[in-house]
Amino acid sequence: MDQIIQVAVLGIGLGGVFALMGSGLSLVFGVMRIVNLAHPSLIIGGAYIAYWGFKLYGIDPLIMLPVCAVILAVTGILFYKVFFERDAKSATYSEMTVLLTFAIAMIVEGALGAAFSNTQRVTSPVYATDAFFIGDVFIPKGQLYAGIVSIVIIGLLAAFLKYSRLGYAIRATTQNREAAALLGVNVNMVGLMSFAIGIGLAGAAGALTSFVFSFFPAKHWEWVAVLMSLVVMGGMGSILGTVIAAFSLSIVAAFVGTWIGSTWSTMTFFLALFLVLLFRPQGLFGEKPELV
Amino acid sequence: MSNFLTVKGVTAGYGDGPAILDDAHMTVQKGKVHCIIGPNGAGKSTLMKAIAGMLPLRKGEIEFKGENIAGQRPDQMLRRGIAFVPQERALFPKMTVRENLKMGGYILNNDKALTSRIDEIFDRFPILKERADQHAGTMSGGQQQTLAMARTLILRPEVVMFDEPSLGLAPKIVREMFGIVRMIADTGVTVLLVEQNAVMGLKNADWGVVLDLGRTLFEGPSAEVLADPRIQELYLGGRRAA
Numbered sequence: 001m002d003q004i005i006q007v008a009v010l011g012i013g014l015g016g017v018f019a020l021m022g023s024g025l026s027l028v029f030g031v032m033r034i035v036n037l038a039h040p041s042l043i044i045g046g047a048y049i050a051y052w053g054f055k056l057y058g059i060d061p062l063i064m065l066p067v068c069a070v071i072l073a074v075t076g077i078l079f080y081k082v083f084f085e086r087d088a089k090s091a092t093y094s095e096m097t098v099l100l101t102f103a104i105a106m107i108v109e110g111a112l113g114a115a116f117s118n119t120q121r122v123t124s125p126v127y128a129t130d131a132f133f134i135g136d137v138f139i140p141k142g143q144l145y146a147g148i149v150s151i152v153i154i155g156l157l158a159a160f161l162k163y164s165r166l167g168y169a170i171r172a173t174t175q176n177r178e179a180a181a182l183l184g185v186n187v188n189m190v191g192l193m194s195f196a197i198g199i200g201l202a203g204a205a206g207a208l209t210s211f212v213f214s215f216f217p218a219k220h221w222e223w224v225a226v227l228m229s230l231v232v233m234g235g236m237g238s239i240l241g242t243v244i245a246a247f248s249l250s251i252v253a254a255f256v257g258t259w260i261g262s263t264w265s266t267m268t269f270f271l272a273l274f275l276v277l278l279f280r281p282q283g284l285f286g287e288k289p290e291l292v
Numbered sequence: 293m294s295n296f297l298t299v300k301g302v303t304a305g306y307g308d309g310p311a312i313l314d315d316a317h318m319t320v321q322k323g324k325v326h327c328i329i330g331p332n333g334a335g336k337s338t339l340m341k342a343i344a345g346m347l348p349l350r351k352g353e354i355e356f357k358g359e360n361i362a363g364q365r366p367d368q369m370l371r372r373g374i375a376f377v378p379q380e381r382a383l384f385p386k387m388t389v390r391e392n393l394k395m396g397g398y399i400l401n402n403d404k405a406l407t408s409r410i411d412e413i414f415d416r417f418p419i420l421k422e423r424a425d426q427h428a429g430t431m432s433g434g435q436q437q438t439l440a441m442a443r444t445l446i447l448r449p450e451v452v453m454f455d456e457p458s459l460g461l462a463p464k465i466v467r468e469m470f471g472i473v474r475m476i477a478d479t480g481v482t483v484l485l486v487e488q489n490a491v492m493g494l495k496n497a498d499w500g501v502v503l504d505l506g507r508t509l510f511e512g513p514s515a516e517v518l519a520d521p522r523i524q525e526l527y528l529g530g531r532r533a534a
Contacts, residue, residue: 185367
């Protein structure tokens with residue numbers, strides 16, 4: 001019994017971080033129809049900022065988190081202006097963004113590799129290697145903190161989307177762009193803000209990642225498929241769906257890793273993706289695709 | 293003739309495509325219900341989109357209260373008091389009825405005023421109050437159309453334009469929709485409608501505008517338009533293929 005609780009606890013901790021990683025991706029897809037394959041590489045970028053903040057100045061990664069988020073959000077705005085804005089009216093925009101963001105991912109990886117080499121890094125605040133014990137259940141503090149902070153950030157994001165004026169505009173634009181524009185929403189500005197927020201969330205996730213996982217520039221390839229499967233499973237663009245998929249799959253993956261073998265745990269995400277595409281292609285919370 | 297809202301020689305189309313509207317005219321009188329009719333592809337919806345500022349005019353003027361407003365953005369039209377409900381899917385399906393109404397007053401940017409205006413809408417449309425916290429996409433077609441029309445009233449517009457409010461609705465519900473249109477007009481708001489069913493549209497309107505191939509054939513009091521032999525010709529054949 002203790003082992004089951006143990007594994008579930010570890011799964012929940014990781015689920016929070018994956019949920020945070022995925023929610024930014026989902027937001028950007030929902031509002032902008034950008035399939036952002038560069039999202040995980042930007043998470044790694046955020047992780048490096050937190051890493052150097054700790055290494056050089058001894059700043060705790062949890063304190064670096066807002067700094068990472070802001071730096072990445074600004075980067076997001078620049079990327080959008082330089083790479084995305086021109087083609088936003090193209091009929092094949094979503095398809096083009098796949099190629100475009102793939103290229104950006106490689107450029108980010110290359111730049112990080114050139115700057116910081118391909119050494120494995122991990123930020124090591126004291127709590128990263130410490131743990132609580134409840135009975136025999138072992139709770140690593142690093143994962144616990146990362147999980148809690150992720151859940152808090154996602155909660156804030158949800159409240160922001162639900163209650164703020166910009167949140168209303170973002171939801172409206174996601175659901176019906178033309179109608180939102182007709183009601184006076186500046187949909188281009190809303191798109192830019194959502195992109196900035198989405199990439200800012202990648203920065204925040206990066207700060208947490210920096211002490212939960214060891215990372216190096218090419219690490220993002222491991223995550224891109226996992227995150228994409230979370231977003232597809234949740235129903236493209238549904239943040240709630242992405243979060244639920246992240247938690248449930250992380251917990252399942254933790255059990256698979258413990259009982260069957262850790263090499264199989266990533267498989268969980270792809271198997272789930274496969275099943276979802278087979279039986280519920282619109283995802284858990286997605287709209288049924290329309291027959292045109 | 294009235295100088296409230298006048299469409300003068302408007303030519304417009306989508307992107308670099310052919311002109312859908314080619315020298316369209318229309319006279320709009322304050323507080324009346326106007327119905328735009330014409331066969332498929334006549335440019336009825338395009339005319340509304342042109343007035344709403346959704347596509348640029350290649351030629352012509354739209355005069356509203358003595359001012360040429362052609363070329364303004366949809367949100368600028370909205371601020372001037374001209375609201376538009378496009379055909380189908382004008383709502384945010386995963387937002388509640390109340391949230392949809394709040395979006396209707398997005399440009400007000402004043403929560404207090406918005407709340408009291410939403411309460412006014414709830415008083416006029418009790419069905420919406422009943423469904424206030426339900427997702428718009430889960431309501432019936434008639435309820436959704438009611439919400440779309442009611443939502444324009446949040447901004448207390450002078451002109452509202454509804455593109456085929458009867459689309460896909462059962463006859464009994466269509467009568468209800470025309471009842472709502474009349475109720476809106478009775479409060480002094482000017483209404484423009486596009487209607488596929490010419491007879492039904494004209495019977496529920498004060499003024500008729502007949503479009504064909506992007507051009508205004510003629511306009512006049514709806515009873516006269518309805519009795520005009522050219523209508524028979526337009527709808528019952530005799531026209532060369534375009």
